[in-house]
Amino acid sequence: METNRRxxxxxxxxxxxxxxxxxLLVLIGLIIYFxxxxxxxxxxxxxALTPSPSPQSTxxxxxxxxxEEPAQESDQPAATPxxxxxxxxxxxxxxxxxxxxxxxxxxxSGSGQSPTAEPTVEPTAELRLSGVKIGIDxxxxxxxxxxxxxxxxxxxxxxxxxxxGTQGVKTRVPEYQVVLDVSLxxxxxxxxxxxxxxxxxxxxxxxxxxxxxxxxxxELGVDLVLRIHCDGSENRExxxxxxxxxxxxxxxxxxxxxxxxxxxxMVEATGAKKRGITQNDTYTGLNWSEVPSILVEMGYMSxxxxxxxxxxxxxxxxxxEGMVEGIADYMGR
Numbered sequence: 156m157e158t159n160r161r162x163x164x165x166x167x168x169x170x171x172x173x174x175x176x177x178x179l180l181v182l183i184g185l186i187i188y189f190x191x192x193x194x195x196x197x198x199x200x201x202x203a204l205t206p207s208p209s210p211q212s213t214x215x216x217x218x219x220x221x222x223e224e225p226a227q228e229s230d231q232p233a234a235t236p237x238x239x240x241x242x243x244x245x246x247x248x249x250x251x252x253x254x255x256x257x258x259x260x261x262x263x264s265g266s267g268q269s270p271t272a273e274p275t276v277e278p279t280a281e282l283r284l285s286g287v288k289i290g291i292d293x294x295x296x297x298x299x300x301x302x303x304x305x306x307x308x309x310x311x312x313x314x315x316x317x318x319x320g321t322q323g324v325k326t327r328v329p330e331y332q333v334v335l336d337v338s339l340x341x342x343x344x345x346x347x348x349x350x351x352x353x354x355x356x357x358x359x360x361x362x363x364x365x366x367x368x369x370x371x372x373x374e375l376g377v378d379l380v381l382r383i384h385c386d387g388s389e390n391r392e393x394x395x396x397x398x399x400x401x402x403x404x405x406x407x408x409x410x411x412x413x414x415x416x417x418x419x420x421m422v423e424a425t426g427a428k429k430r431g432i433t434q435n436d437t438y439t440g441l442n443w444s445e446v447p448s449i450l451v452e453m454g455y456m457s458x459x460x461x462x463x464x465x466x467x468x469x470x471x472x473x474x475x476e477g478m479v480e481g482i483a484d485y486m487g488r
Contacts, residue, residue, distance in 0.1 A: 158226070165368035174383040282349030283488045289345055290448075291351050291374040292440065293338040294329040295320035307404075307442035314439055316364035321387035323462040330456060331359050333465050334383040337453065340475045348479070353377060369443035379413055379485065380448040381478065382440055385465055387457040394458045395428030396421050399450035399484050401441045402434040411448045417449060417481030424477030425470065427454060427461075451478070 296317055303313035320330030335356070342352045353375050355368045363371075372380045373485040386397065398418050399411035414432045422429045430452075441448050453474055454461040 189398075217309040237441035249439070284345060284483060285349030286351075287349075287482075287486055287488070288351045288353070288375065288377040289482065290355070290375065290377040290446070291338045291342055292355040292368050292372070292380060292382040293331070293335040294382055294450075295329055295334065296356065296361050296363065297329075299363070300362055300364060302364075304364055304439065306437065306439045310442075314365075316366075321385060321456050323456045323466065324391065325459040325462045326456075326466045327465050328456075328462075330385045330387075333456070334453075335338070335359060337471050337474055338383045340471060341383070341478055342424070344479050345482070346473050348483075350482075365439040366443050369440050369445075369448070372448070373445040375444075377446055379482065380444060380449065381417075381447060381482075382450045384450060384452050385454055385456045386452040388455055388459070391458055394455050394461045395430040396454060397430035397452045398432045399438060399441070399452065400432065400434055400448070401438070402436050404436070404442065405445050406447045407434075410441075410449060413447050413485045414449050417478065420481035420484060421451075421453075421474065422475030424480065425473045428457065433458055 202247065297319065299319040300316040302316050304316050306312050306314050320334075322329050323333075335358075338354065339357065342354060345352050353372065355363060355371055368382075369380075386393075396418065398414045400414050401407050411432070411434070418432060421427070436442055438450055441450060452463050456462045456465060
């Protein structure tokens, strides 16, 4: 009996000891779990097989490390070897503006500067004619007005209010259409450079006399008026660009100054013959003008070759380029 009791006590003690051991193992496991959790996860078997690089090892890269700051991009487009083309004023201004915008964006996003930093941009490079007021009078109109008007204030001499102009000897295109085409292109080019531009007409179906055209620009107070025309002659060999200005009266000296800037620029841009500057007091639109005004004869529609050129969009663009450069030169821009 006593033996059985001792066996039962021994078995109970063994069970209790086993439970205690089990509890201790669980506690040890929990302690290990929380310790590992606090220090980070243990490396995976794959990671354990991958040797860590020594602190002194140098990583292999595709390119050598930079030792100098990268050069700043130039504001001017790179020149193409062997090409000596001359960009137009508009192309130069736009390229500068675009380059400045791109440089400002790269600076704010990629050079460590704050995105809110004010970019170094010079909008005046594009708007070099900002504040300049230009009047453009596309000569003639679709239907002539033969009524008379005085050619100058207080003059008894009269002329027809406005004519329909000449016509291309080869293209048969009327002058009033050619001058309107060029004038609209000139307006757009000047406005792209910041100028305020005023047109006497933007369609051919109008009835505006030469006095009314001059008075319109007087009231607007423009800085310069270009009266755009094409010429004609009985001699079909005659060609080239000529300018006409008033000889006496208001702003005669200033008209000459403007013409002397305009004519060389137009000849250089087009390669046309330089016919010079004529000063007289026989043109109504010039005599009634109280602001500097130039009558621009772009070429002779009586000359077959020049007639074709005057109707060629590429040549028209050259005429516009020359006038823009001449205006900029006159304005000191």
